[in-house]
Amino acid sequence: IINKKNTKNELTFNNDLILNELAIMGHSAKRSLEAQKLHYLFQSFYFTSINNYSAAIKTFVQLNELFENRITINNQNIFDYYSMLDGILSSLRMEKRTIEMGYFVDKLFVLLEHKIPEYFKIMIKKTIAINHMSLQLLSFDPSQGLNYLTHLEKDTVNKYPFIDLIKQSELLFYIALTYYRNDNTKKALKTFAKTEINLYRENTHPIFKTIKLFTLLLHYEAKDLLFLNYEIRNFVRHAKGQDNLTEIEKLLFRIFKTNDFQLKNNKELKHFLAIVKANQPNHRREIMSKQHFDFVVWAEHKLLG
Known part of the structure; x- marks a missing residue:
């Protein structure tokens, strides 16, 4: 589980899981909900870390059944159950496991009852x-996502935005991404004009970084170069200099500063792209961003066609 690419926080999380698993094995209360939950979490994390997703998904199903069988008439454990489902779906989105995603989304519908x-x-x-929007975007038929948006309740988007700002930001991101995939850059940009996004521009959570980069990409696509250059300077300043940018961010900014018609003949950028592709992203920000949008694939399309 532990390797050189783990961040300090990830190493701590790994070690905590291992210690908890060892404690559970010798504990008299190992049949308790909390103990079993930690056991399944350890297993799923381990299987995911070694890329054994079939085994990880089996563990996800067992984890779901553990909670599903313990939701009482007074909804005890229902908040933990939701949190668990949300975490599983986040993992599945990252791996683009669409069939399994559908199974766990159905479990969320049951909670609404x-x-x-x-x-x-x-x-x-x-x-x-x-x-749902992620599934429809992964289905390679973006028009389905647009159809879904037309039926999405306004309350779902607008109510309680600050209870979980990360969740709200993910929702707005997928709305914007759906518009972008349907060639409506203007509406995609308008989505990010939401107040709750602008108020937290300095937040360092990966979804906010993804939104910032994606917004720059949208301005690039819209050929709004004046705003783009201003925002790139802001991004670099808040990152405290070029040296603190990830390799993907550096690649994107090089593309943004190059005239579109020159891209496919730009050997330097193609070489830089090859270096980025050869080195798997090991920065948490890059790994988490890829869950939502693969900027390297976008860059590859721009440079190689």
Whole structure:
């Protein structure tokens, strides 16, 4: 599990899981919900780390059944159950496991049948919408996503944006991405005019970094070069200099600063792209961004056609 590419926080998380697993093995309360949950989390994390996704998915199913069988009439454990489903879906999105995603999205719909607070119901609906749009974008028929947007309840998008700003930002991102995939850059940019995004531009969570990069990409596609150059300078300044940019960010900024018609003849950029592709992203920001949008694939399309 532990390798040189792990960040300090990831190493701590790995070690905590291992210690918890060892404690569970010798603990008299190993049949408790918390103990079994930690056991399955350890297994799923381990299988994912060695790229054994079939085994990881089996563990996800077992983890789901563990919670599903323990939701009582007074909804005990339902918040933990939602959190677990959300985490599983996030992992599946990263690996583009569309069939399995559908299975766990259906479990979210079941949660809506319970008597729960409105804010929690809206949060579940936001999560369903994120995963539905992701599924439709992965189906290579972006028009399905656009059709889904026309039927998406306004309350799902607009209500309770600050209860979970990360979830709200993911929702807005997938709405913008759906418009972009349907060749509507203007509407995609308009999506990010939402106040809740602008208020938190300095947040370092990967989804905000992804949104910032994607917004720059949209301005590049819209040929809004004046705004683009200004925002790139802001991005670099907040990253505290060029040296703190990831390799993918450096590649994107080089593309953004090059006239579009010159890209496919630019040997320097193609060489830089080859270097980026040869080195698997090991920065957490890059790994998490890839879950939402693969900027390297976009760059490859621009440079190689």
